[in-house]
Amino acid sequence: MFANYLIGLREGLEAALIVGILIAYLVKIDRRDLLGRVWAGVAIAIAVALGVGAILTWGPYGLSFQAQEILGGGLSIVAVGFVTWMVFWMGRTAKDLATNLRSGIDRAAQGAGWGIVLLAFLSVGREGVETALFVWSTVGPSSDTSSGAAWGAFTGxxxxxxxxxxxxxxxxxxxxxxxxxKFFTWTGYALIVVAAGVLAYGVGDLQEAGALPSWGAPLYDISGVIPPTGVLGSLLGGLFGFTPIPTPLQVVAWVLYLVTCLILFTRLVRSKKSPATASASAPATVPETA
Structure with a gap:
């Protein structure tokens, strides 16, 4: 549940900041007549995200077990790719988010301003689809929608x-x-750890479906110490995609992803810590321009 709360908070705040910037800037340039366009774009984006979630939730039921595992594993890897891109993109562009959006608004507000609908839709819709995909990948295609895991993910x-x-x-x-x-930095680190677990989970699904080699017996088995259905096992599984009986390929994928992303993200964070970029928290003060 916490992992899904984190992705909802992170993606939700990004989308909310974008909407706040759009509204504040339109008010500043005295184009309040276009505020309805913003909310129309947001409404369409939410509808699309819910539609994607519905398709992912109920679409796989008619598939065979192997097809469900391939779909689940493949989309888990895609979700990891989306989240990784989002973490690094926000790490690079957070300080310029308001400036870039204002430039986009100036172009979209020309004429009747229907471009504002598209701008709001694309900005918010991306976050919504990423959220739907990542949350679904933590539950899996074979989970019962009435199960505790599914409702816990939705609630989170x-x-x-x-x-x-x-x-x-x-x-x-x-x-x-x-x-x-700092908020996006620390949540970025947390999401990298979460995404590493989702990647390992996806690799396991593809191995069960025979799409990836199993490489023989599991690398280790600590299910006697941390039962997967126990409190600790369920908590670690929900937070980090932990499995007490991983295959060698799952461990290799987890380690390679985690180490590589942590090193690259740390370098990115350190490169931003200079006097010229000390005001990277500017998006928090954008509404003051209204």
Whole structure:
């Protein structure tokens, strides 16, 4: 549940910040007539994200076990790719987010301003689809939608999104100032760890389907110490995709991904720590331009 709360909070805050920037800038340039366009784009984006979630949830039921495992493993890897891209993209562009969006708004607001609908849809829709895909990959295609895991995932992401909305409202009203650079840095590290577990989970699904070699017996078995159905095993599984009986390929994929991404992300974070970029938390103060 925590992993899904984290992805909901992270993606939700990104989307909420973007919407806040759009609204604040339109108010500043006296184009309040286009605010309805923003909400139309947001509504379409939410509908698309819900549609993707529905397709992922109920679509695989008619497939064979092997097909479900291939679909689940493949989409888990795709979800890891999306989340990794999102973590590094925000790490590079957080300080320029407001400037880039304002330039896009200036172009989209020309004429009747229907481009604002597209801008809002693309900006928010990307976050929504990424959230749906990643959350679904942590539950799996074969999970019962009425199961505790499915409802826990849904509850976690919903709470994360609601938290993000509340934070953005407080930021917009000037009641809260947070260092978004640190926020996105630490959640970036946490999501890299979570994504490593999802990657290992996806590799395991593909091995069960025969799409990847199994490489013989499991590398180790600590299920006697940490039962997968026990409290600790369930907690670690929900947070990090932990499995007490991993295959060699799962361990190799987990280690390679985790080490590589942590090194690259740390280098990115350190490269931003200079006097010229000390104001990387600027997105938190964007609403003040209204």
């Amino acid at each position: 992401v919903l709470l994360g999104i609601l938290t993000a909305v509340v934070l953005e409202l407080l930021i917009y009203r000037g009641l809260l100032r947070i260092n978004l650079s």
